[in-house]
Amino acid sequence: MSERNELRDAAAVVGIGATEFSKESGRSELRLACEAVEAAIADASLEPSQIDGMVTYTADTNPEIEIARNLGIGELSFFSRIHHGGGAACGTVQQAVLAVNAGVADYVVCYRAFNERSGRRFGAGVQDQRLRVLGVADHDRPPVTTADQAHFSWYAPFGLLTPAQWVAMFATRYMHEYGATSEDFGRVAVADRKHAATNPKAWFYGKPITLDEHQASRWIVEPLHLLDCCQESDGAQALVVTSLERARDLPNPPAVIRSAAQGAGEDQDMMTSYYRERITGLPEMGLVARQLWNTTGLGPDDMQTAIIYDHFTPLVFPQLEEFGFCARGEAKDFVRDGTIELGGKLPINTHGGQLGEAYIHGMNGIAEGVRQVRGTSVNQVDGVEHVLVTAGTMVPTSAVVLGVDR
């Protein structure tokens, strides 16, 4: 980790745009990407031709050049893609900040688009068509096996196939060491669904749940109930990033990127870092937290709200701990008594999170962070100065701190 970090207050998010979030978009992923990118550019009061940089996930199927061609964006002087699934979310923003700060691009679009529900579902697990790509589904082995594919050899033959299953292994150990219970995890789901219930864009708009309903929902993989698991969604989300200087010339109040950071921890695996001395923390998120707090001089008490990546509820806990909102093992106590709900000390996932609004691989959470800074969230928290937004867990990850321009 470098001691020198010049990203502080270098750039801002000036536009956000999304499609509707659904279970079956009925449109191609490329079309979803174009719609979201176009909407974000319009929200920033820019013209497509002003965009000169684009960033997405390696998991995305929509090349930047396709979107650029479709929307008349024209020349691109910066393009980049980040690996590791949902861990890429805030990493795309960091790429954009790096680019505008280095002067290689002026206006960078970050985007993520997929038909994750109606198309290729992650919840189906590493089998079938995915495994064919990975080389472990067919009985004939691929002629060449990459390290990415070989990674699954330690899990797929035993039936450990899905993200929920990989995460559950971590959750069991966390419960064992810290005495957390399924009900404790359920409080995250209840908070998310409470916030989704008042967000018309959320899939679960008007559908809050109780802790009893969480407990009664069927097992997906013990110790995870159905309601511990995020949705699978179709949709797209895009953001426009530019320098803070340029941002101040645009109509929207800038959502200042106080800092953005990535982190891969020691002995890091993709979803299965089971071989570390302890597996109850998220060292990669700890690394991200150290960078963000060091760069900005801010700390957990300076955050009025946070978007905590919630593909599965148990992993919200170690994130709260790694960022110092509570001590290690004490997240179960922290989330009691409505702390993480609107009106509590740290409302999280005010859009409803990925459990309540939609699973857009963390990108929709960044947009909610921007709305909280602008003061335009449907679940607006009072007096927001800073918002923490985190990305995918159990993978190399990222986070940003967004703030109000002063």
Add this chain to the structure above:
Amino acid sequence: MTTTADATDFVAQLKSFEGKEAGGPERGADPVNQPMIRHWVEAIGDDNPVYVDADAAANSVHGQIVPPPVMLQAWVMRGVRPRPTDGGNPRDELMNLLDSAGFTSVVATNCEQEYHRYLHLGDHLSTSTIIEAVSDEKATGLGVGHFVTTRVEYRTEDGELVGTMRFRILKFKPGTGRGATQDGDGSKPRPKRPRPALTQDNAFWFAGAKEHRLLIQRCTQCQELRHPPRPVCAKCRSYEWDAVEAGGRGTVYSYVVNHYPQVPAFDYPLPIGLIELDEGTRLVANLVGVDAADVRVGMPVEVEWIEHDPDLTLPAFHPVRSERPRAGQPDEGWPGPQRAEQ
């Protein structure tokens, strides 16, 4: 509905056929001959010259032309349109008895042949068939039924026993099967588990598993053990490594119980453990011989081996039940995985 007494009586009736000669001896239409061998090996695509080339055969260990041993059955086959048997032999009686009880469908399940010597041109074979065994009623994937095993003995004209064949069929009641996803005699094989993707870094481990050896990669420079395998030692950066065989004991460091999605290659609920071996490394493996609800973090476990298919053998772990059994031997008190018969 049959009563228990009826059922017992029926099985006793079936068992009475055991040891009976299934029918009169049958004689092959032709002696062992070159044209039939040639047609057979050409159809099969076996180009071993010892079957067809007199010179090559003379110079081989056989010293003469021999037919492929697996042609054994061909020398006494009844032909494409066999004349009907005259009935009244024990085999027909047994089949009629099963038919009359509703076991009207039939499927061949196993065939084993034993060859006592190579045959030669001119050997003229006859068979005698014994009903060796009739099983109790079994529930199989295809349906409820009885296995009937016959033993066929192949002899030359002077009575020399040259081959034996065991042939097993299942006579079953149609429509009483458990469906296609079950294991068990006579049913469709279940889909195979996902294959490991092998690389030069990990292949040795799966090869060891095939030999029922639980391997742990070891740095030969600093002796550090590591799993999953990788090319370099993170401690001393040596690329040199070998592997040691683990003792096979450890504890459950963490675990999950899979319920959904259900992939046909596996049984659910499916408990999977993160096992911390006594040697200190961890690995993911299935937990067996324990109710999913009884799995606990910290539970002592030991390895057993499951041959999922001819190409895939994997370790699984069961709770330690008693003092350590001899290496490779399951504990006497340990029932082992209930896989074949259900």
